[in-house]
Amino acid sequence: MKILVTGKGGREHALITALSESPQKHELYAYPGSDAIASLATCVSAAGLPELIQWMKDNAVDLCVAGEEAWLVKDRGLANLCAEAGLPCWGPYKEAAQLEASKVFAKLFLQRHGIPTADFTVAKTAEEAKAALTEFPIVLKFDGLAAGKGVAVCPNREEAEAFIEDVLSKRVFGAGDLLIEKCLTGPEISIFVSVCDDQYQILMPARDYKRIRDNDEGPNTGGMGAVASRQLAPAELLARIEEEMVKPTVAGLQKDGLKYRGFLYFGIMLTPTGPQMLEYNCRFGDPEAEAVMPMVRGDFANYVFEAAKGSLKPELIEFAEGWSICLISASAGYPASSRSGDVISGLENVIDARVYHCGTRKNAEGQFETNGGRVLAVVAQGTTRQEARDKAYAESKKVTFDGLQRRSDIATLHFD
Template sequence: MKILVTGKGGREHAIITALRESAPDTKIFAYPGSDAISEIATRVEAKDLLDLVAFMQREKVDLCVAGEEAYLVKDRGLANLCAEAGIPCWGPVKEAAQLEASKAFAKHFLKRHNIPTAAFSIAHTKHEALRAITTYPVVLKFDGLAAGKGVAVCQTEAEAVAFLDEVFTSRTFGEGDMIVEECLTGPEISIFASVCDGSYHILMPARDYKRIGDNDQGANTGGMGAVASRQLADAALLEQIEETIVKPTVAGLQKDGLKYRGFLYFGIMLTPTGPQVLEYNCRFGDPEAEAVLPMVRGDFAYYLLAGAQGTLKRDLVHFVDGWSVCVILASAGYPASSRNGDVISGLDGVNGARVFHCGTRKGEIGFETNGGRVLAVVSQGATREEARGKAYEAAQGISFDGLQRRSDIAKMHFE
C-alpha cells in the first residue's frame, strides 16, 4: 500500500509514526513534510494541490490522509480533487470542512440541528462587535482558520478592544467577521470521532492546555500540552456526548448533503447544564494527536483506507488502557512570534518517551528550532502520575535557547 499524508507538524509526525508502526511495509509520502518526518517518510515537492494529486496518480497512491486543515479548504479542496482523481481521501470535502474553516458556518450548523452550544451573534465590524457584547467575560472568535489562535476569552472591555483591533484593524488573521459568544464555564474535553458518511466511531478522549503559562495564564496558543485517557470521561458522560452532540452532528451532515469521511474533533465544555460544543475541527487536534495516537493498536493504516473507501471497520483498531501525556517545548517569543535557528540538544538521550517534531529543521550540527511549537515530548503510563513523570523527565533532558514549557500539564484540572 502507498499512503500520502499532508502536513508538516507534530500531528503529522504522530500520524505517520502510527501508520508506519501499524503497516511497516507501507510506502509513506509526506507533503510538504519536514526534516524529521523525512526520516520515516518520503517528502514530496509539488507547486500546488493539482500538482500533488497528479503526483499521487503517477505513483498510484492508495490513500491520501489529510493532516493539516488548510489543504481541505484551499483552492478546490484536497478531498474534492482526490475524489475527481479516484484517490480515496481520509478528510472531508471542502463544503463539509467549512465546519472548521468558518466558525459562523459551524454555529449556524449547530443551531440548525439543535446541538447544544453557546448563544452567539455575528459582527462584521469592530463597532458591531462592541455593540453585541452585553456582559463580561465574553468569547470572541475570528471567523476563519487561525492556527488555533483566533479565539480570545476577554474578561474586560479593554481586552475585547485589543483583540478586536487585532482582527479588524491589524487584520492579523486576514479578512473575516467576528463571532461574539456567551462565555461558558466548566472543564473542557476533546472528543475525536472517525466519521464515514452516516457512520461514526468515537476514539480516545483528550484534554489540551491552550495558554502559554502555568495555571492557564498568558496568551492563547495552539496548545502547550495534552493528556489522553479513556478515564477522562466515564461511560455515562460519553453516552450523553454521543446522544446530544456526536450523533446529531453526523445526522446533520447527512441531512445537509455534506459528504464527510475523516476525523472530526469536538471541542466540548462540560457546563453545569450539560456538554456544549465550543468548536469543530475537521482533522485530528494538535497537540492531542501526539498524546492519543501512541495509544492506538491494530491495523491503523487499513482502518483509514477502509474509511476513505466508505466502510468504517471499528474492529481494526483499539486503544490501550492507561494515560498518555504530551508536553510541548516552545521557542522564544511564542505565541506572539517565534525564534528560529536555536540549536536543540539532548534529543539523542531521550528514554521512555517519544519526541514528535512540530517546528524544527536540520542545521549544520543537528536539529534546530523552526517555528513556535518546537517539540512534543510524549510518554505513557498506567497512571496519570506515571505518564506525567516520564514525559517531564524526558522533556527536562532537552534544551535550546529561549525554551518555554509549562510545568502543570496533566496536573492542572486534576488536583
Template sequence: MKILVVGKGGREHALIRALKESPGEHEMFSYPGSDAISELAEIVEVGSDVEELLAWMSAVGIDLCVAGEESYLVKDDGLANACERAGIPCWGPHKQSAQLEASKEFAKEFLIRNGIPTGGGVGVDTIEEARQAIAGKYPVVLKFDGLAAGKGVAVCMEEREGEAFLNEVLVERRFGPGRMLIEEFLTGPEVSIFAAVVDGKYQIFTPARDYKRIGEGDAGPNTGGMGAVASRQLIPADLLERIEREIVEPTVVGLQREGLPYRGYLYFGLMLTPDGPKVIEYNCRFGDPECQAVMPLVKGDLAGYCLAGAKGELDPSKITFDEGWSVCVVVASAGYPESSRSGDVISGTEDIGSARVYHAGTKKSSSGAWETNGGRVLAVVAGGEDRGTAVTAAHAAADKIHFDGLQRRRDIGILHFED
C-alpha cells in the same frame, strides 16, 4: 500501500509514525513535510496548489491520501474533492463539510439548526457591529471566522482585552479578510472528543484534554496548545455516553441530512458546563497537540482502518485502544506565542528513553544538529497504566530537552485533576 500525509507539523509527524507502524509494508510520503518527517517519509516537492499535488499523486499511484493539516481541505477546490475526482481514497472531508472548521459562523449555525448544545453567538463584519453585539457584557469569546492556525480565538475577560483583539482582527486584519463571531462565555473544564466518521457511521476515539494557555495554572495568552493528556479513563462512562447521545450522533446525523459528505476525523472541542457538555468548536482533523497524546494509545492496523474509511467502510475491528494514559508536554521557543525564535540548537532528543518526541517546529542545520524553527518546537510524549506514572514519565523525558529560551508548562497532566 503508498500513503501520502498532507501537512508538516507535530500532528503529521505523529500520524505518519502511527501509519508507518501499522502491519504490512507501507511506502510513506509527506507534503510539504519537514526535516524530521523526512526521516520517516519521502518529501513531495511540487507547487502549492491542490491540482499539482493531485497530478503527482496520480502519477505515483498513491493508494491513500490522509489530510493532516486543515488548510488543504478548503484550499482551491478542496483536497478531498480533488481526490474524489481522481479516484484516490482520501481520509478527510470535502470542502463544503470542512466549513465546520473553516467558518466559525457556519459551525455555529449548523449546531443551532441541529439542536446541538452550544453557547449563543452572533456574526459581525465591523468593529462597530462587534461593540454593539458585546454591549459591554464581558467576559466574552471572540473568534475570527476563518482559519488562523489556532490563534484566531480570544477569551476576553474585560473591555481592554476585547478592544485589543477586535482591533487586531477587524481593523488591522491580522488574519486577513473575514467576519468575527461574538460568542457567549462558558465556564467549566474542557475535553476533546475525536471520532472517525464515515458517512452516517462513526467511532469515538480516546478522549483528551489540552492546555491552551502559555503559563502554568492556565495563565497568560492562548497558544496552539502547550500539552495534552489522553485516556479512556479521562471522563466517566456515563458522561461519554451523554456526549455521544447529545452531540456526536446528532452531528453525524446533521451532516447526512444536510448533504455534507464526511469521511475522516472529526474533533469536538467541548466545555463541560454546569448545564452539561456544550460544543465550543469543531475541527475537521485531529487536534494538535491532542493527536500526539492519542496516537500512541491506538493499536492495530491504523493504515488499513483509514483506507477502509476513505473507501466508505467503517471497520472498528482493525484497531483497539490502550486503556492506560498518555501525556504530551510541548516545549516552545522564546517569544511564543506573540513571536517565535529560530536557530537555537536543541539537545537531549536522543536521551528520552521509551518516551516519544514529535517535531513541530524544528529544522536541521548544515552540521546536522536540530534547531528551533517555530513557536511550538517539540512534543514529548510518554504513557503509563495510571495518570501519575504517565505524568512523571513525560515530564522526566521533557527535562532532557534543552535549548536557549525554552518555554514549558510543568503542570501538564496535573492541572484540572489535582488543583
C-alpha cells in the same frame, strides 16, 4: 500500499509514526513533510494542490490522509480533488470542512441541528462588535482559520476591544467576521470521532492546554500540552455526548448533503448544566494527536484506508489502557512571534518517551534546531496519570534549547 500524509508538524509526525507501525509495511510519503518526518516518509515537493494530485496519480498512491486543515479548504479542496482523481482521501470535502474553516458556519450548523452550544452574535465591523459587548467575560472568535490563535476569552472591555481592533480593523488574521459568544465555564474535553458518511466511531478522548503559561494564563497558543485516556470521560458522560452531539452532527451532515470521511474533533465544555459544543476541527487535533496516536493498537493504516473508501471497520483498531501525556516545548517569543535557529540538545537522551517534531529543521551540521513556535512534543505513557506525567516531565527535561518555554502544570490543572 502507498500512503501520503499532508502536513509537516507534530500531528503529522504522530500520524505517520502510527501508520509506520501498522502490521504491514507501507510506502509512506509526506507533503511537504519535514527533516524529522523524512526518517519515516519520503517528502514530496509540489507547487500546489493540483500538482500534488497529479504527483499522487503518477506515483500510484493508494491513500491520501489529511493532516493539517488548510489543504481541505484551499483551492477546490484536497478531498474534492482526490475524489475527481479517483484517490481515496481520509479528510472531508471542502463544503463540510467549513465546520472548521468558518466559526459562523459551524454555529449555524449547531443551531440548525439542535446541538447544545453557547448563545452568539456575528459582527462584520469593529463598531458592531463593540456594541455587542454586553457582559464579561466574553468569548471572541475570528470566523476563519487562524492556527488555533483566533480565539480570545476576554475578562473585560479593554481586552475585548483590543482583540476586536486586531481582528476587524488591523485584520491580523485576514478578511473575516467576528463571532461574539457567551462565555461558558467548566473543564474542556476533546472528543475525536471517525466519521464515514453515516457511520462513526468515537475514539480516545483527550484534553489540551491552550495558554502559554501555567494556570491557563497568558495568550492562546496552538496548544502547550495534552492528556489522553479513556478515564477522562466516564461512560455516562460519553453516552450523553454521543446522544446530544455526535449523533446529531453525523445526521446533520447527511441531512445537509455534506460529504464527510475523516476525523472530526468535538471541542466540548463540561458546564454545570451539561456538555456544550465549543468548536469542530475537521482533522485530528494538535497536540492531542501526539497524545492519542501512541495509544493506538491494531492495523491503523488499513483502518484509515477502508474508511476512506466508505467502510468503517472499528474492529481494526483499539486503544491501550492507561494515560498518555504530551508536553510541548515552544520557542522564544511564542506565541507573539517565534525564534528560529536555536540548536536543540539532548534528543538522543530521550529513551522512555516519544519525540514528535512540531517545528524543527536540520542545520548545515546536521543538528536539529528550532524552526517554528511549537518546537517539540515529548509524549509518555503510564498506567496512572501521575506515572505518565512523571515520565513525560523527566524525559522532557533532557531536551534543551535557548529560549525554551514549557508549562509545568500539564495533566495536573483541571484534575487536582
